Amino acid sequence: MRRLSFFLPSFLLLLLWQAGSVFGWWNAFLLPSPQAVGETFLTLLLNGTLFRHLQASLGRVLVGTGLAFAAGFPLGVFFGLFPRGCAPFLPILDFFRHTPPLALIPLLILWLGIGEASKIAVIILASFFPVFLNTLGGVAACDRKLIEVGRSFGLSRGAIFRTILLPSIFPHVLTGMRLALGFGFRALIGAELVAAASGLGYMIHDAEMLSRSDAVIVGILAIGILGSLLDALVLKVSSRIAPWAFQEDDVHGRP
Amino acid sequence: MDALDIRNLRKEFLFDGGRFPALKGITLSIPAGMFAVFVGKSGCGKTTLLRLVAGLEEPTEGTVGVRGGGAPLRTGIVFQEPRLFPWLTVEENIAFSYRSMGKRPTEETLSALIESLGLTAFRRAHPSRISGGMAQRASLGRTLLYDPDIILMDEPFSALDYFTRAALRDDLLHLWQERRKTVLFVTHDVDEALCLGQRIHVMDRGEVVRIFDVEDDYPRDIASMSGLKREILDAIGNGTCCGAHHAKEKAAEA
Numbered sequence: 001m002r003r004l005s006f007f008l009p010s011f012l013l014l015l016l017w018q019a020g021s022v023f024g025w026w027n028a029f030l031l032p033s034p035q036a037v038g039e040t041f042l043t044l045l046l047n048g049t050l051f052r053h054l055q056a057s058l059g060r061v062l063v064g065t066g067l068a069f070a071a072g073f074p075l076g077v078f079f080g081l082f083p084r085g086c087a088p089f090l091p092i093l094d095f096f097r098h099t100p101p102l103a104l105i106p107l108l109i110l111w112l113g114i115g116e117a118s119k120i121a122v123i124i125l126a127s128f129f130p131v132f133l134n135t136l137g138g139v140a141a142c143d144r145k146l147i148e149v150g151r152s153f154g155l156s157r158g159a160i161f162r163t164i165l166l167p168s169i170f171p172h173v174l175t176g177m178r179l180a181l182g183f184g185f186r187a188l189i190g191a192e193l194v195a196a197a198s199g200l201g202y203m204i205h206d207a208e209m210l211s212r213s214d215a216v217i218v219g220i221l222a223i224g225i226l227g228s229l230l231d232a233l234v235l236k237v238s239s240r241i242a243p244w245a246f247q248e249d250d251v252h253g254r255p
Numbered sequence: 256m257d258a259l260d261i262r263n264l265r266k267e268f269l270f271d272g273g274r275f276p277a278l279k280g281i282t283l284s285i286p287a288g289m290f291a292v293f294v295g296k297s298g299c300g301k302t303t304l305l306r307l308v309a310g311l312e313e314p315t316e317g318t319v320g321v322r323g324g325g326a327p328l329r330t331g332i333v334f335q336e337p338r339l340f341p342w343l344t345v346e347e348n349i350a351f352s353y354r355s356m357g358k359r360p361t362e363e364t365l366s367a368l369i370e371s372l373g374l375t376a377f378r379r380a381h382p383s384r385i386s387g388g389m390a391q392r393a394s395l396g397r398t399l400l401y402d403p404d405i406i407l408m409d410e411p412f413s414a415l416d417y418f419t420r421a422a423l424r425d426d427l428l429h430l431w432q433e434r435r436k437t438v439l440f441v442t443h444d445v446d447e448a449l450c451l452g453q454r455i456h457v458m459d460r461g462e463v464v465r466i467f468d469v470e471d472d473y474p475r476d477i478a479s480m481s482g483l484k485r486e487i488l489d490a491i492g493n494g495t496c497c498g499a500h501h502a503k504e505k506a507a508e509a
């Protein structure tokens with residue numbers, strides 16, 4: 001029962017959409033009815049178009065956020081461990097953090113061409129900072145008292161890093177990765193503006209050109225649902241491998 | 256044979272540009288296997304003393320060591336808070352000193368220790384799922400399994416309720432009587448000192464001001480020790496407080 005009520009607001013929203021279409025509250029061209037969207041969805045699904053675009057986009061998001069992680073995680077750890085030495089580099093990073101990845105597209109195309117590289121670069125730019133900043137924050141928030149336990153057992157710096165620091169930043173890094181995936185999906189449209197021939201972003205652009213708002217909505221729904229499913233998967237896997245990170249805070253006031 | 260030899264140990268902390276002596280040149284030695292207690296008011300330097308012995312702070316002056324050189328001192332500390340690793344189960348926390356070196360204690364050793372700590376039912380629980388008393392037991396177990404020459408305990412039971420504290424005190428005595436490790440136990444509770452200490456060091460403002468050797472057998476009847484208790488309380492002194500924060504207040508008044 002809990003599950004059902006969980007989806008109640010989503011269901012009501014759908015109902016509202018349906019009602020609006022039936023009673024003609026808006027022009028069907030501006031927002032087609034759920035049936036029209038459903039039919040387009042089925043057509044695109046059955047002729048394989050949707051799946052092809054989905055695959056292309058998913059691949060880009062996974063590669064992009066994967067590379068963002070490969071760069072953001074070690075950099076975040078490094079900046080967290082040596083905050084003073086790294087401080088002079090923060091203005092540069094701040095600059096890029098405030099630059100919309102889309103604004104860099106013209107340059108990316110110049111440098112990387114119009115192939116996959118520039119599309120993935122846009123996704124990396126969008127998803128790097130969540131990983132980097134959350135990792136950095138995790139290192140900064142790592143309980144010094146736990147580090148001290150390691151020291152009291154005579155552990156080397158390396159052992160403290162492996163056995164205390166890394167596990168303790170795990171929840172922060174996980175949050176960073178989830179945000180990164182979200183940012184990655186949101187950057188898709190921009191990334192696939194670049195001379196793409198596949199991808200959900202491309203599909204939406206294409207439908208826009210043809211004034212097919214039903215297909216646009218199918219694309220939007222596909223991105224939203226795919227992103228949500230992927231996030232749920234990440235949560236599921238990480239709660240399996242690190243259940244402690246998902247238990248509510250202890251009730252004993254321990255550090 | 257002495258387990259610990261402290262000579263002219265001095266520790267100054269910097270604050271507001273000034274220097275505050277938390278320990279003012281302590282010299283003492285503790286025989287191997289002794290249960291030594293340090294008692295004194297908050298801010299008198301008890302924690303600082305233990306942290307210096309544990310090697311977590313560097314002394315400003317003086318030395319901590321074993322008499323006549325010898326192998327470096329292996330100490331294990333039980334902090335005031337359990338400081339368990341939230342990502343490890345109770346059992347993994349206890350075995351931490353092994354895990355961190357990529358080893359495992361034998362199942363027999365581990366189970367026996369967990370049993371003697373009364374944690375068998377909670378072996379696989381994470382720290383957020385156990386009570387404060389159990390967490391402090393696990394923390395003690397983690398240090399015991401590390402098998403240090405000297406066990407340092409910094410008011411380990413002070414955050415616990417009366418009953419848990421009394422129970423843990425008894426458990427600690429049993430464990431100590433089995434293993435006869437050298438223990439340095441810090442407390443601000445005179446009854447706890449009387450209950451546990453073979454030798455009670457009274458500290459005041461960064462110095463050990465009196466030392467009492469207590470011959471009574473365990474378990475002790477505190478009620479019959481009121482004479483000694485009086486003496487200890489007198490030695491502790493009746494100033495309101497001591498320490499840097501007090502010095503700071505004084506400086507502010509001036």
Ligand SMILES: Nc1ncnc2c1ncn2[C@@H]1O[C@H](COP(=O)(O)OP(=O)(O)O)[C@@H](O)[C@H]1O
Pocket residue numbers: 268269270275276277295296297298299300301302303304497498499500
């Ligand atoms: N890291 C530190 N920096 C500055 N002052 C400190 C520090 N640690 C302890 N002190 C001061 O040294 C004194 C002794 O502290 P501590 O050893 O913690 O006392 P106790 O454990 O007996 O309560 C206190 O006045 C405290 O304020």
Ligand SMILES: [Mg+2]
Pocket residue numbers: 301302303409
């Ligand atoms: Mg203290």
